[in-house]
Amino acid sequence: MKESTSIAIGGFDGMHIGHQQLFGALDENSTIVVIETGYANLTPKKEREHFSHHPIIYLELDDIRHLSGEEFIAFLKEKFPKLQKIVVGYDFHFGKNRKYSFNDLKTLFDGEVVVIDEVTLHGDSVHSHKIRAKLQIGDIEGANAFLGHNYTIKGRVVSGQGIGKKELVATINIEAKEFLMPKEGVYATLTRIDDEEHFHPSVSFVGHRVTTDGSFAVESHILDGEVSCKERARISFVNFIRENKKFDSLDELRKAIKKDIAIASKELKFLQL
The missing domain is CATH 2.40.30.30 (Riboflavin kinase-like)
Known part of the structure; x- marks a missing residue:
């Protein structure tokens, strides 16, 4: 992973079709960086590894949530010394009190920042919380469509x-x-x-x-x-x-x-x- 030139950062619970759009923007030498919040129950722990060929590392939110924007970038560069590209979703936030967005990422990081727009299916935005809601009402077909695979x-x-x-x-x-x-x-x-x-x-x-x-x-x-x-x-x-x-x-x-x-x-x- 030290050789990775690009990373995708997010929670990635479900590894749904929105997440797959982020992974599609990664380079050949890439790593998926999962921020563990403690709420992942669609693909808990290492279950995410069934849905991507990219290597995955897991970071505990509690270990990084106190960092300033500059400290977070320094942390990533230490882990990935060859980092050239960061891929995030449009709603990505980071740092202390989630005060930084992708705009700050573009300012603080001296490489390329790719921001993936909201992914929709049949006019409905794809999010993990919507998949959970569909599962809880028995809408398996709807949940699976958002996931891009069977739950x-x-x-x-x-x-x-x-x-x-x-x-x-x-x-x-x-x-x-x-x-x-x-x-x-x-x-x-x-x-x-x-x-x-x-x-x-x-x-x-x-x-x-x-x-x-x-x-x-x-x-x-x-x-x-x-x-x-x-x-x-x-x-x-x-x-x-x-x-x-x-x-x-x-x-x-x-x-x-x-x-x-x-x-x-x-x-x-x-x-x-």
Whole structure:
């Protein structure tokens, strides 16, 4: 990274299509500089690395927020001695009390400063907070359009309530506390098991098991045959199928799950897995 001639700076939670515009302005020898604010829950921690070929470094906001504009530039030059270009978004602010904007960056930095204008899709500006809002109302297709990829969570495998395989369908249960959960309900999804390269078509449930024990769960039923998952799984959300609902009996729930599987199978049929 010492060889980097250009950097893109921002929070980059989601690595959405607006962020990708910034990355498109980088040179061949580039680094993405992520400012960690503690609020990233679309692509927490190093999850961002799945969505760019550029190396990424992470800076804690608390470690740099006290710097003056001049000190911030000096800090960057120390980290990147060959720095010639800085790429930021139109709403980028830095330094103590966020008092500096891209205009100050242009004044303080003796290299090139590229400012990427607001990115819109269908007339709507693309921002991470809007993606979060879409996920929380179950607008998976809208969120995915803003992201430029399917919203994906990752978690370690945990034990379920024990009745799925016996009474309903076999599921993989995961715990993914670092990620924002979409609206409670049932989704057509793609699930990747452990270190497998490909995704399996699946139907997933996120929410409280209101028909049984009331506990919160994230569980995925694989549609192309039962698989063994040892450590972790990734669930990519494709479409919202239905709301979470309390059923009067396990038999009613079983019928609903059968219908969910049919809908998910149809939704996922033409996807290249």
